[in-house]
Amino acid sequence: MAHPTRSDAFAAPGAPDLARGVGTFAATNIVVANMIGAGIFTTSGLLLDQLGDPRLLLGLWLAGGALALLGALCYAELGAALPRAGGEYAFLAELFHPLLGFLTGWVSFFVGFSAPLAASALGFAEYAGRAWPSLLAGGDPDLMRKAVAIVVIGVLAAVHLRGVAFGARVQNVLTVGKVVLIAGLVAAGFALGRGDLGHLGMAAGTAGAGGDAAHAAFAGWRTVGLSLMWVMFAYSGWNAAAYVGSEIKGPERSLPRSLLLGTGIVTALYLGLNLLYVYALPPGEMRGVIAVGAAAASRLFGGAAEAVIAALIAFALVSSVSALILLGPRVYFAMARDGYFFRAVGRVDPLTRAPSTAIAVQCLIAAVMVLTGTFDQILTYMGFCLGIFPIVAVAGVVKLRRRGAPPFRMPLYPLPPLVFAVVSAAILVLAYLERPVESSIAVATVLAGIPFYALFARRRARRQ
Numbered sequence: 001m002a003h004p005t006r007s008d009a010f011a012a013p014g015a016p017d018l019a020r021g022v023g024t025f026a027a028t029n030i031v032v033a034n035m036i037g038a039g040i041f042t043t044s045g046l047l048l049d050q051l052g053d054p055r056l057l058l059g060l061w062l063a064g065g066a067l068a069l070l071g072a073l074c075y076a077e078l079g080a081a082l083p084r085a086g087g088e089y090a091f092l093a094e095l096f097h098p099l100l101g102f103l104t105g106w107v108s109f110f111v112g113f114s115a116p117l118a119a120s121a122l123g124f125a126e127y128a129g130r131a132w133p134s135l136l137a138g139g140d141p142d143l144m145r146k147a148v149a150i151v152v153i154g155v156l157a158a159v160h161l162r163g164v165a166f167g168a169r170v171q172n173v174l175t176v177g178k179v180v181l182i183a184g185l186v187a188a189g190f191a192l193g194r195g196d197l198g199h200l201g202m203a204a205g206t207a208g209a210g211g212d213a214a215h216a217a218f219a220g221w222r223t224v225g226l227s228l229m230w231v232m233f234a235y236s237g238w239n240a241a242a243y244v245g246s247e248i249k250g251p252e253r254s255l256p257r258s259l260l261l262g263t264g265i266v267t268a269l270y271l272g273l274n275l276l277y278v279y280a281l282p283p284g285e286m287r288g289v290i291a292v293g294a295a296a297a298s299r300l301f302g303g304a305a306e307a308v309i310a311a312l313i314a315f316a317l318v319s320s321v322s323a324l325i326l327l328g329p330r331v332y333f334a335m336a337r338d339g340y341f342f343r344a345v346g347r348v349d350p351l352t353r354a355p356s357t358a359i360a361v362q363c364l365i366a367a368v369m370v371l372t373g374t375f376d377q378i379l380t381y382m383g384f385c386l387g388i389f390p391i392v393a394v395a396g397v398v399k400l401r402r403r404g405a406p407p408f409r410m411p412l413y414p415l416p417p418l419v420f421a422v423v424s425a426a427i428l429v430l431a432y433l434e435r436p437v438e439s440s441i442a443v444a445t446v447l448a449g450i451p452f453y454a455l456f457a458r459r460r461a462r463r464q
Contacts (some may be wrong), residue, residue, distance in 0.1 A: 022136075022349040024254040025243040026168040029175035031262025033323035035068075035117060036178060038123040039234025040270055041313050043103040043278050051107075052287075054200050057328045060224070061274050064231035065267030068238040070420040072263040073410040076256030079242040080408035081400055083251030088393045089331050095396035098340060104389040105335045106449035113328030114362055116236075117321060118369035122151035124317040130294065130337035131311035149370045156322045163352035168226050171326060176318035178267065181312045185297075186272040194299030195279035202283050225430020227381070232427065233383040234270070238263040238389065243327045252407035274462035310450050331359030339460035340453065380435045384428060384442035391424050415426040 009382040009406070022030070024104035048057050075087075084090040093101025129136040137142040150218050159170050189195070241248065241258040248254050273293075277286060280296035310378055333355035335344030349356040394417040400406055401413070432439040 003391075012340045019286050022168050022248045022254075024250075025260035026172055027248050027254055028265075029172050029464065030323055031237060031240045031258055032179060032265055033171055033175040033319045034237030034240035034327060035235060035262070035266040036122050036182070036316060037234070037320035037324075038317065039230075039236075040273060041123070041293045042233055042290050043129075043230050044274055045286050045292040045295075046400065048283060050223050050227050051157050052203055052283075054202070054283055054286075056224075057272055058200075058271065058278070060228050060231050061270050062267075063349060064228060064235050065234065065263070065270060065309070065419060066211070066236040067423055068263050068267065069260070070416045071390055071394060072238045072259040073416045074420060075242050075398050076259045077397055077406050077408050077410050078291070078393065078400060079255040079259065080252045080301065081406040083248060083255060086333065087239060087327075088389050089334055091393045092389065093338070098338070098457070099339075100389070101451040102335065102340050102456070103446055103449045104393075105331050105341070106214060106452065107389065107446060108328065109362075110330045110365075111382050112191045112236075113324050114365040115369060115382055116327070117153065117324040117362070117366040118149070120317050120320040120324065121153050121366065122146070122370060124152055124314050124321065124332075125171075126151040126291075126309045127294075127314040127317065130291075131307050131348060135242060146370050148366050151319055152318065152321055153325070153363050153366055153370070153394045155327050156318070156360055159164075159352055159385075160325050160359055161352065161356055163349075163354045166352075168326075170292050171284065171319070171322055172391075174322055176408050178316040178319045179269065182269050182273065184311065185312065186269075186276050189276045189280065189296070190299050193276075193280060195300055196282075197279055199282050201279050201280040206316070222430050222434040225427050226434040229380070229383040229387060229427050229431045231425075232387060234264070236386050237267075237323070240323065240327055243330050247330075256408045300336065324364065325359060329355045332358040333363065339463065340456045355438065380431065380438040381442050381445075384439045385445060387424055387431075388429050388442075388446065391428075394420050410459045 025109070034206055043273035044057065046104070047060070048054065078091050082090055089101045089105040092104055101171070111280060122145060125145040128148060129145060135148060138144070164416070179365050190354050239259065241255055277292055277296045280299040281292070286295070294310050296307045298306045332341055332345045333348075336343055336358070345361060346355070346360045347357040348354065396412075397417045398414070
């Protein structure tokens with residue numbers, strides 16, 4: 001029996017619903033903006049430090065893009081059939097059980113949106129400080145960065161509180177600007193920059209695993225698994241349009257197109273950027289560098305270009321902050337309307353038709369994370385948490401097919417969901433073996449949601 005993913009019984013009488021004001025172009029921009037965040041500008045140097053081979057680095061970014069496209073195919077079929085707010089929350093609650101839907105929303109609340117929102121805002125402050133040093137003048141630089149991050153969260157929250165139509169227009173401008181800037185950087189870097197494709201054949205000088213050949217090979221696979229999980233964290237957002245399914249116009253056509261087109265655009269941009277990083281920097285200079293974009297710009301065009309590139313990356317991160325504020329609250333809104341979260345979070349502003357309380361709550365949590373810095377070392381933690389539920393969601397395509405013909409049918413079924421699920425599960429297993437502490441904390445975070453689900457379910461039953 002299907003479980004409902006929406007119950008008007010838990011909304012106030014006469015409460016307004018979300019408006020369908022997002023077209024294909026805007027939905028594609030939401031996917032692109034949500035995917036291109038801090039990850040692509042910070043992880044490649046860390047990945048090369050682990051992998052040691054620029055060719056393997058590029059291979060993993062290509063593999064991550066292919067895996068994201070397979071996931072997008074599956075979510076295109078799910079989203080076209082179930083065009084509702086909440087994305088995975090709606091899919092899992094409808095196709096499996098409300099508990100699974102709640103747990104993915106629970107993880108999204110703390111890990112999927114709030115923590116990356118805080119990270120992207122702080123990333124903006126870091127790069128903006130490099131572009132305009134006076135921005136951080138007048139006090140402790142760390143406190144000034146946090147203040148700038150909170151301000152940018154507050155400004156973009158105000159934008160999205162005005163409603164999805166206005167927020168989508170702002171998002172369109174930010175995203176198109178970000179894509180043009182990244183594509184321009186890649187083109188200018190190869191056309192005018194000082195680099196060398198011979199860097200592809202150079203090793204980064206990482207130490208070997210040691211021990212016998214079998215142990216070294218297994219250690220290598222663990223490293224690849226962890227690295228690919230970090231890559232997939234940078235690709236996270238390939239499913240973004242599904243979170244605003246109830247606000248997309250003509251979702252049966254627009255939602256699949258936006259998922260596939262957005263993921264394809266980002267994959268091409270990621271490969272171009274990483275090839276540019278390797279072209280600009282010898283592996284020995286690239287390994288372990290976090291601000292790899294600024295370092296590559298300095299090598300390609302000279303030290304004066306670093307401030308310009310820092311400004312461009314800051315602009316790109318503003319788009320990411322905006323996309324996260326747009327998407328995350330839709331999950332909590334859907335949960336509240338179903339009776340599985342605090343009822344106030346399901347409030348929709350009667351004038352702007354925006355989930356105003358959910359936006360405010362998420363931005364408040366992100367601001368607290370900015371102030372406390374609790375997200376600084378949770379890349380593996382976030383990647384593991386975010387890798388669990390998409391596996392279950394793509395398995396839902398099988399159940400969806402058994403119900404009848406969905407509005408959109410992916411090609412080559414059942415290969416896309418099968419390959420996505422098997423490879424994603426292997427990544428999680430290898431990452432757990434490589435980083436058991438962070439991975440165990442991620443599992444504990446998921447399990448901690450079960451008693452909260454029981455509490456909300458009891459309250460929901462009493463109200464029914």
